[in-house]
Amino acid sequence: MPEKRPLPSSGREQQPRKRRRTTHTLRHVQRRPENVEPAPPDPAFAQGQLxxxxxxxxxxxxxxxxxxxxxxxxxxxxxEYMLRFAAYIRTSMQAQRRTRPVAQDFSMALSLMPNTATASLLxxxxxxxxxESISYPSITDPAPPxxxxxxxxxLLQPLTTASRPRYIPTHFPALPPKHSWVHTPVYAEREKDARKMRxxxxQEGMLAEQALRKLATAAKAGAxxxxxxxGNALSGPGKVRNGTAVSKRVEDRRDTFVDVMKEVGGVEEEGELDMEGANGDALEDGIDTGMPDGVVVNYNMEDLGKRLLVEVEEVGLDEIFHLLRLQARPSSKSWFNVQQLDRLVLETTPESHLSSSKTNKPTQPIIELTSPxxxxxxxxFLYLLTALAVLPSDLGGKDACVVIIDTDATFSVPRLAQQVQLIIENNSTTGHDVGDIVLSALKRIHIFHPQSFASTLSSLDSLPAYLFDKTRHYSLDRPVSFIALDSASAFYWQAKAEAENASFLASTAPDAAANTTRDQQPSVYAQLASAVKATSAAFCCPVVITSRHLSPTPTPTPHDQSAYFSHSLRPSLPAxxxxxxxLRLISHRLPIRKFPAGxxxxxxxxxxxxRQEAVEAGKYACVINEWDVDERILRRLQKEGGGGMGFGFRIMAEGLRVDGNEAGA
Known part of the structure; x- marks a missing residue:
């Protein structure tokens, strides 16, 4: 009988494998006070942690x-991801009829999320x-009780009633403590010190004297x-006045004149003064004979002094210095060193606003540059004006400084440096160090970046204190060429939303409070206009305001490109x-004719x-906004030899050039 084949040695010697022990630990454990329920986290703290x-x-x-x-x-x-994750946890918790989540709910939510479906992804x-400050931040201890x-x-025991009076029925409630309904007398201590009494x-006498002086001043002002x-109502010859009032005024004048004559020794007795003349009879009869105002006969000296005081004009020291500066150095007709722009300013601004006199202070031009x-x-174009203002006079500039209020945050200093370099290269005849000139010019430009209407107003109000402080800039010895606001429509929608919210709150508030709030708070654009005018008057410089036309513009047709641009745009900013x-100007890029249809x-x-050459040429036009402009001015500009309604310019890689400008820009 054959023997059985023995089993292979590998099967007999194989030993059972040991399982690998896996230990799970928490890497980040939240620390919290022991045996105390932590306080609910602050939303701001949770937001910051996130x-x-x-x-x-x-x-x-x-x-x-x-x-x-x-x-x-x-x-x-x-x-959004955490809200979706919490929704999955809530769904799993509600499916198992639980009120608090457990680990299985979190596991289910992780398996349903796309990027945590398996543990290998985590x-x-x-x-x-x-x-550690993020993994397990410290939780503040709860507030103490x-x-x-x-x-x-x-303390109140002596004031409490020990027993109820007999006349009070037993079913009545007990009386409150006496301190709640019994008046406690308070006696003021009388001053006994003689010095303090004096x-x-x-002090009381001084206060009374001040009160009497105020009363006398008010009475004199009323008189x-x-x-x-x-005098305004009854001036002129032959007008009949009230007889009683005239007689009383005549008596007052007579008494005043007699007192004055007694002081100077002209008369000794009141009877020596003959006041029964023709003029006195005429006044007593109530008839004004029409004596000229320059002749003063028997007139009340106090009234004469009051009238002379009214004619005195109060003038500030800054206005006196301004008039002296205009007499020593008359104002130039070149505000921006751009011939085309200066011509438009001179043609559209009334001569009375530009000239100065003893009673009239010249008004600086305010230019609004808008675009559809x-x-x-x-x-x-603002880069060009700024570069011409800060460069030295031998290079075609004005040797001044410029203030830029950049509300759009689009003002580029590198692009401005290119424009400055272009003007230097066009006007320099000798070997100037271009880098040093550009650096010196850029130091004279002051740029502010407000983030709201309030910060814009604050920047304009703080300009005098800033520019007159020599420790903060290098422009103390230079005049301000102009102030630019780029742009005035940056916070239009923000201001409109705030105005609508204020109007809604005022409509829901009581009438008196709403009317008071509406009257006491002017619009933000009214405040901005006042700040712009005050700043322009303080520095005696023009103002350039850029804006975006917010109203819809006509859409050009494929065959009629002339309708692409309108020369009359209604101002979109509030009054x-x-x-x-x-002066209102409109800037736009010249359109390029489209391809025909066939x-x-x-x-x-x-x-x-x-077509590519026409695009690279970068041709633009700047024309007068004909909205609300005098027809005579428009006809004078449009006629032959008037100079035209505007000018053109080109924007290239090296900078901006005005067509026909002799300054080289």
């Missing part, structure tokens, strides 16, 4: 920084270097106003800022070179 955790995650993957807008986008995505995140209310029963009496009104569409060259400008591909290719 932003810090996002920053730490970005730092862990290699980012050095993050912009606020990107961080806010990450926060919104994280918030393992790489366990080794991230998360700071409030102190017990102090017991004043021992001081107090002297002066009444005399002025009476973005990319119309307003900011580039009084819209009525502040002395053109072939070959014809389009042949004209592509000329």
């Amino acid at each position: 932003l810090r955790s996002i920053s730490a995650a970005l730092n862990a993957v290699g980012f050095d920084g993050v912009k606020p807008t990107a961080l806010e986008m990450f926060r919104s995505h994280t918030e 393992k790489p995140h366990l080794g991230l270097p998360i700071p 409030e102190a017990p209310i102090p017991d004043f029963s021992a 001081e107090k009496a002297t 002066l106003n009444a005399e002025k009104r009476r 569409n973005p990319g119309s060259g307003k900011t580039h 009084p800022l819209s009525t502040l400008s002395t 053109i072939s591909v070959e014809e389009a290719r042949r004209g592509a070179v000329d």
